[in-house]
Structures are given as structure tokens and as C-alpha cells.
Amino acid sequence: MEDRNNNNNEIYALIIGAGISGIVLARLLAEKNQKVLIIEKRNNIGGNCYDYIDKNGINIHKYGPHIFRTDNGKIWQFLSRFTAWHEYKHKVRAIIEGKEIPIPVNFTSIDTLFDTTKAKVFKEKLISKYGKNEKVPILELKKTDDKDLRELAAFIYEKVFYHYTLKQWDLKPEELAGDALARVPVYTSYYDGYFTEKYQAIPQNGYTKMFENILNHPNIKVQLNTDFKDLKNTKYKYLFYSGPIDEYFNYRLGALPYRSLNFEFKTLPQKQFQSVAVVNYTSKEPFTRITEFKHFFNQKIGQTTVAYEYPAAFELNKNERYYPIPKQENEQLYKKYLQLAEKEKNIYFIGRLGEYKYYSMQSAIAAIFELVKKIAT
Ligand SMILES: Cc1cc2nc3c(=O)[nH]c(=O)nc-3n(C[C@H](O)[C@H](O)[C@H](O)COP(=O)(O)OP(=O)(O)OC[C@H]3O[C@@H](n4cnc5c(N)ncnc54)[C@H](O)[C@@H]3O)c2cc1C
Incomplete structure (x- = not known):
């Protein structure tokens, strides 16, 4: 990595997108004494890991239930600098022929x-x-x-x-x-956890608070409500783009397909709706699962908030991109975009949208750790 001594005001890295990929990258570069501007088109940081507290005091994961897990001690230690953890072993149930099973x-x-x-x-x-x-x-x-x-x-x-x-x-x-x-x-056992990793937890004060702490560094500036395509006159040395790679190239080779989700949130006047945080519906119901958020922190209050999750086709400007669709032809289209990307100077495409890849939080962080190692040599 060149230009370590940033003694002028030029931005070293412009990062597009304040999801976990962009946020972790911003911190690692800032700690290498580089000036970073991170822009985010939404009104909040966190990308799809964004959470908030609703009017009943329940921690809600706006884009679906997120449980952090890893076997990687380095990733765990890195995040633990910015949050205390609430240990949480995720359990999922399904209703099959009227019976609830793990x-x-x-x-x-x-x-x-x-x-x-x-x-x-x-x-x-x-x-x-x-x-x-x-x-x-x-x-x-x-x-x-x-x-x-x-x-x-x-x-x-x-x-x-x-x-x-x-x-x-x-x-x-x-x-x-x-x-x-x-x-x-x-x-092939009675183990009834959904995950098997050594560390499984949720940030004690939520993901968004943890991300705020990661971004709290004098070398990092955050700008919300700013879309890359509207950004004018910003000088930078490197661009790190965690938005959709096909959008960056104006869909020149066609759109990369995604699956979307619609969430229907309901607050109910009852202590508990279901036995665990997530129950899958594996039959012909139109939704795939229901999440009851209060299970995450085992909250004892009179009301509960649940989210019904309805899968849907992704439609540009109508709903959000959630999952890259794992089909070979999509992978091939992505590779063609990658070839275009390789011709660009000083741009790195990162994260689930930039790399068109399903990333868990830990794998998104691992990829950023690797990238920083690569550009630092
Ligand atoms: C339903 C669901 C459940 C999940 N559950 C888990 C879980 O339990 N555990 C786990 O480890 N992982 C889970 N994940 C995966 C997790 O959400 C991802 O690992 C994570 O969101 C990846 O972060 P990212 O920064 O790469 O992308 P994103 O979170 O998508 O962040 C990208 C950001 O870029 C912004 N952006 C895009 N284009 C522009 C632009 N042009 N200008 C400015 N900003 C832009 C977007 O608004 C967004 O904020 C789940 C994912 C889903 C969909």
C-alpha cells in the first residue's frame, strides 16, 4: 500500500456502502493511518445487518434474523473490540405434518x-x-x-x-x-443448535451500535443518504465498491439475478408467539419462516414482534436485492463483469453485491481481512 503518510486532506479510500464489508474495511484502513470516506445510499449504516429497537423495546433485525457465528479467533477478537456479546445459540424449528421438529x-x-x-x-x-x-x-x-x-x-x-x-x-x-x-x-445426533461454530452470539447492544463503534475513528468520515452515482467532485486514490457490480457498469452485460424478500412485521399483545426465534414453514404456505425477535435476548415483556418472510423475485427499484441466485449461468455472467472490473484502475469490488456471492458476516469479514493483506503488500 502506498501513500501511508496522509499529511494532506486527500481521501485515500472512497468506500461505497456501509454494510459490514465496507465498515470493517474502513476501520482497517483508518488504523493504517489512511483517510477514508464511506458513503451509504440508505438513511442508516449496517447494510442488511441493520437492527433497531422498536417501540416495545424489542431488538428488530430489519432485513431478517442475523446471528453472528465463527470459528475464527481473529475475527471474533476484532469485533470484540467494539462490542460486548450476548451469547445466543440459535434454534430453528419446522412444522411437519402438524408436529414441531428441530x-x-x-x-x-x-x-x-x-x-x-x-x-x-x-x-x-x-x-x-x-x-x-x-x-x-x-x-x-x-x-x-x-x-x-x-x-x-x-x-x-x-x-x-x-x-x-x-x-x-x-x-x-x-x-x-x-x-x-x-x-x-x-x-446424526441429538444436537439441536442451528449452527456448530465455537463462537455464536449477538452484539449486546445490537449490530448497528457495534458498527457505530467500528466507524468511530478520526480518519473515517461517514456520509448517509448519498448514492455513488450522485457523488460529484470527490477525489480519492482507491475506490472500494460494495454496491451491485452490474449496476456500476450500467447493466452493460445484462442484470445479475437476485432473490428478494418481503417482510410483514406484526406486533402482538401476547408474551410469546412461538417456541424459538425462527420457525420454518416447509409446505405450501406463501411464507418460508416466521421470526420472533424477543427470543434473541430472552426478553420478558407483555408484547411480541414477529416477521413473516415472503420470498419474491427481485425487481429493480421495487424491492431489495437479498440473495445472489446460485446458478451456473449467473456465475458466468458475474465472471464477465469481473473481466470488465479488472480493466478499471484502482477499483476493488467487495461484499455480497460487489462479488455477487452469498457471504455470511464472518465470511464477509474474512474476505476484507484478505483484501487488506493483499493491498498492503
Ligand atoms: C435474510 C438474511 C439473513 C441473514 N442471516 C445471517 C446470519 O444469521 N448470520 C450471518 O453471518 N449472516 C447472515 N446474513 C448475511 C449478511 O446479511 C451478509 O453477510 C452481510 O449483509 C454482507 O454485508 P455487505 O457489506 O457485503 O453487503 P450489504 O449488507 O448489502 O451492504 C451493502 C451496502 O451498500 C449500500 N449501497 C449499495 N449501492 C450503493 C450505492 N450506489 N451508493 C451508496 N451505497 C450503496 C447498500 O445500501 C448497503 O447498505 C443474512 C442475510 C440475509 C439476506
């Missing part, structure tokens, strides 16, 4: 769904084939040569994954490229 499917799910004899056979065979405490991707289980396990796989596939995937993506599970389904395995 998700991912585990031995409790099998005991709940099948009679004792059948459940015993399934559990013993799972252990003998895959071992105890393992995660088996459903598509792998479907291919097994064992008749009983194939029956189990067919049941789970149909009742837990098929309709849910169809609703979520408007695609059949087999049409999804990459590891989209591997993220939802079957556990």
Missing part, C-alpha cells in the same frame, strides 16, 4: 416424526453409515444404497427441503449450483 433434522426430529421401531432403525443406520455427530447433506443421503435410509431421505427431502427450496428460490433443489443445499444438513 431443524436441521436430528435424532429428536426422527423420534418425533416416526414410530419407535422405525426411528431406531433410521438412527442406528445413520450412525453405522456416517458415524456419530456428523452432518450429512440431504442430497448425499438421497443417493445412499440402503433402502431404509433412502426412505428417510425421501421423506426429509419432500417434507423439509423441497417446497421450502421452491419457495425460497423459485427453483428445485437440484437446480441450485454449489453448496446451497449443503448448508442444510441432517445431524
Whole structure:
């Protein structure tokens, strides 16, 4: 990295987008004594991790439930400089044939769904084939040569994954490229956590507060309500762009497809709506899941706020981009944009929109750590 001694007022880095990618990058550059301007077109920082406190004092995740998790000690220590944590083990349930079962499917799910004899056979065979405490991707289980396990796989596939995937993506599970389904395995144990990472938590005072603390540095200036395309006369040495890469190039090669979500928030005059924070609806209901936010901090108050989550096609200027759609043709289109990007000078495309990639928070941070290492040499 050149020009470390910033003794004039020129901005070293202009960062587009104050999501977790842009925010973490801003801090790392600021700590290398570089001046950073971060602009954000929304009225708030945080990108899709933005949260706020509603009128009942409940911490709401505006763009869907976000639980931080990582096995990476460096990422954990970095964020821990800016927040205390509320330890939280995420649990998800689904309603299958009127019965509530843990998700991912585990031995409790099998005991709940099948009679004792059948459940015993399934559990013993799972252990003998895959071992105890393992995660088996459903598509792998479907291919097994064992008749009983194939029956189990067919049941789970149909009742837990098929309709849910169809609703979520408007695609059949087999049409999804990459590891989209591997993220939802079957556990060969009674473990009923949704995640398995060592560190699982939510910032004690919310994500937005944690991000404010990360940005609180004399070398960082934040400008909200500012779209990159309206920015005039700003001089900078490097541009880091966490907006959509296709938008940057005016959709010259066509639009990259995304899946969107509509959230319907309801505040209800009751203490509790459901047993855990997230319940999946895996059948023909129009929504995929309901989140009850007060479970995150185990809040004991008279009201509760829930969000129904309805998947939808992404339409420009009508709704938000949520998930890049994992299909090979989309990946190829992205690569063509990347070729255009490589011809540009001093621009880096970052984050889920810049790299057209599903990033969890920890993987978004890991990518920024790598980028800073790369540009620092
Ligand atoms: C429903 C849902 C649930 C999730 N749950 C989890 C979870 O439990 N755990 C987890 O680890 N991860 C979760 N994630 C992933 C998490 O949201 C992402 O890792 C994170 O948002 C990536 O941050 P980012 O900065 O790359 O992108 P974003 O958060 O999208 O930030 C990009 C920012 O750039 C701004 N921007 C775009 N274009 C412009 C422009 N032209 N000018 C100015 N600003 C611009 C946008 O407004 C936005 O604020 C979830 C994602 C979704 C959709």
C-alpha cells in the first residue's frame, strides 16, 4: 500500500456502502493511518445487518434474523473490540405434518416424526453409515444404497427441503449450483443448535451500535443518504465498491439475478408467539419462516414482534436485492463483469453485491481481512 503518510486532506479510500464489508474495511484502513470516506445510499449504516429497537423495546433485525457465528479467533477478537456479546445459540424449528421438529433434522426430529421401531432403525443406520455427530447433506443421503435410509431421505427431502427450496428460490433443489443445499444438513445426533461454530452470539447492544463503534475513528468520515452515482467532485486514490457490480457498469452485460424478500412485521399483545426465534414453514404456505425477535435476548415483556418472510423475485427499484441466485449461468455472467472490473484502475469490488456471492458476516469479514493483506503488500 502506498501513500501511508496522509499529511494532506486527500481521501485515500472512497468506500461505497456501509454494510459490514465496507465498515470493517474502513476501520482497517483508518488504523493504517489512511483517510477514508464511506458513503451509504440508505438513511442508516449496517447494510442488511441493520437492527433497531422498536417501540416495545424489542431488538428488530430489519432485513431478517442475523446471528453472528465463527470459528475464527481473529475475527471474533476484532469485533470484540467494539462490542460486548450476548451469547445466543440459535434454534430453528419446522412444522411437519402438524408436529414441531428441530431443524436441521436430528435424532429428536426422527423420534418425533416416526414410530419407535422405525426411528431406531433410521438412527442406528445413520450412525453405522456416517458415524456419530456428523452432518450429512440431504442430497448425499438421497443417493445412499440402503433402502431404509433412502426412505428417510425421501421423506426429509419432500417434507423439509423441497417446497421450502421452491419457495425460497423459485427453483428445485437440484437446480441450485454449489453448496446451497449443503448448508442444510441432517445431524446424526441429538444436537439441536442451528449452527456448530465455537463462537455464536449477538452484539449486546445490537449490530448497528457495534458498527457505530467500528466507524468511530478520526480518519473515517461517514456520509448517509448519498448514492455513488450522485457523488460529484470527490477525489480519492482507491475506490472500494460494495454496491451491485452490474449496476456500476450500467447493466452493460445484462442484470445479475437476485432473490428478494418481503417482510410483514406484526406486533402482538401476547408474551410469546412461538417456541424459538425462527420457525420454518416447509409446505405450501406463501411464507418460508416466521421470526420472533424477543427470543434473541430472552426478553420478558407483555408484547411480541414477529416477521413473516415472503420470498419474491427481485425487481429493480421495487424491492431489495437479498440473495445472489446460485446458478451456473449467473456465475458466468458475474465472471464477465469481473473481466470488465479488472480493466478499471484502482477499483476493488467487495461484499455480497460487489462479488455477487452469498457471504455470511464472518465470511464477509474474512474476505476484507484478505483484501487488506493483499493491498498492503
Ligand atoms: C435474510 C438474511 C439473513 C441473514 N442471516 C445471517 C446470519 O444469521 N448470520 C450471518 O453471518 N449472516 C447472515 N446474513 C448475511 C449478511 O446479511 C451478509 O453477510 C452481510 O449483509 C454482507 O454485508 P455487505 O457489506 O457485503 O453487503 P450489504 O449488507 O448489502 O451492504 C451493502 C451496502 O451498500 C449500500 N449501497 C449499495 N449501492 C450503493 C450505492 N450506489 N451508493 C451508496 N451505497 C450503496 C447498500 O445500501 C448497503 O447498505 C443474512 C442475510 C440475509 C439476506
